[in-house]
Amino acid sequence: MMPAFEDPQAARMWQAYFADVARRLKAVDPEQARELQADLEAHLADSLASLDPTLPECIRLDDAIRRLGRPIDYLRPVVADDLLARGTDGFRPIALARGLYQSLWLGTRWAFFGLIFGLGYLALACLAVLALLKPLWPSHVGMFEKGSTFAGLGALSDIGGTRELLGWWFEPLALCLTAALYVLLTAALRGLRKQGRFRA
Amino acid sequence: MDRIEGLIGKWEVQVRKGLLEFVILLALHEREQYGFELMSGVARRASLDVPEGTLYPLLLRLSKDALVSSRFEPGDGGAPRKYYALTPEGRTALRAMIASWTRLNHAVSHMIAGAYR
Numbered sequence: 116m117m118p119a120f121e122d123p124q125a126a127r128m129w130q131a132y133f134a135d136v137a138r139r140l141k142a143v144d145p146e147q148a149r150e151l152q153a154d155l156e157a158h159l160a161d162s163l164a165s166l167d168p169t170l171p172e173c174i175r176l177d178d179a180i181r182r183l184g185r186p187i188d189y190l191r192p193v194v195a196d197d198l199l200a201r202g203t204d205g206f207r208p209i210a211l212a213r214g215l216y217q218s219l220w221l222g223t224r225w226a227f228f229g230l231i232f233g234l235g236y237l238a239l240a241c242l243a244v245l246a247l248l249k250p251l252w253p254s255h256v257g258m259f260e261k262g263s264t265f266a267g268l269g270a271l272s273d274i275g276g277t278r279e280l281l282g283w284w285f286e287p288l289a290l291c292l293t294a295a296l297y298v299l300l301t302a303a304l305r306g307l308r309k310q311g312r313f314r315a
Numbered sequence: 316m317d318r319i320e321g322l323i324g325k326w327e328v329q330v331r332k333g334l335l336e337f338v339i340l341l342a343l344h345e346r347e348q349y350g351f352e353l354m355s356g357v358a359r360r361a362s363l364d365v366p367e368g369t370l371y372p373l374l375l376r377l378s379k380d381a382l383v384s385s386r387f388e389p390g391d392g393g394a395p396r397k398y399y400a401l402t403p404e405g406r407t408a409l410r411a412m413i414a415s416w417t418r419l420n421h422a423v424s425h426m427i428a429g430a431y432r
Contacts, residue, residue: 147375150375151371151372151375153397154350154371154374154397155368155371157349157350157351157390157396157397158350158351158354158367158368158370158371161349161350161351161352162351162367165351165355182366182367183366183367183368184366184367184368184369185366185368186368188366188368189366189368189369189371189372190368190372192372193372193375196376314376
């Protein structure tokens with residue numbers, strides 16, 4: 116709750132700060148976001164009241180805000196953590212993608228795990244895209260061999276001398292493999308988080 | 316010299332961040348406190364110069380882990396204040412952290428003494 120400011124500039128500073136907080140917390144579970152914002156508002160009001168009342172409101176508020184810190188610095192771990200929790204608990208790919216993206220900016224340990232899992236999910240997305248491309252480009256998408264050696268898995272523009280091995284089985288197999296690996300990868304991510312290795 | 320000071324500065328930030336959870340639990344072991352009171356006390360007594368905003372994500376995680384609980388109390392004429400306290404599980408975790416810290420402190424103190432012998 117915003118204190119009653121006499122200086123409209125101080126009121127604008129307060130509103131701008133909490134607009135930034137609300138924007139950062141948009142991706143977080145609404146109840147948790149409300150709770151955090153209320154905590155921060157109460158803290159800033161207490162901090163403001165603790166400063167020399169003879170100083171102008173703007174100066175005091177500026178000092179209190181500086182001590183509280185920039186929302187992007189202290190809220191990013193909360194956002195990444197919440198998105199990853201929702202992503203892993205509900206197997207939600209969009210929450211997972213957003214959580215992994217946020218984790219890339221949170222220091223070496225987070226970035227390492229974010230990159231490893233991000234690349235894993237990216238490979239799965241490629242496999243799913245290949246499965247969807249198979250009906251559109253049947254002779255160029257699949258698992259190929261040239262002579263008796265493996266020539267590649269994916270989409271080939273030049274298929275001269277190659278033979279596609281799976282035929283129409285490629286699509287269901289690729290989709291099943293994507294789903295199975297998605298579940299495994301997400302379970303591994305959840306396991307890491309339970310051990311506290313990939314948590315805020 | 317500037318480079319060394321920069322390195323030490325970064326190291327100090329990491330140490331302070333790492334200690335914050337332990338210090339918060341120690342402060343809550345004494346009595347329940349509201350956020351600003353908790354942070355002011357920690358900053359004054361433990362010289363942990365970290366952005367005050369980092370406290371709330373930490374308290375949120377400690378609540379999710381059931382190490383602290385919270386309740387609202389009427390404030391000084393204003394909005395109700397949220398007081399945080401250690402749960403029985405939090406007390407158990409703190410005892411384990413104190414034992415671990417004591418061992419670590421002992422070992423590092425020995426190494427420091429050796430380095431200056």
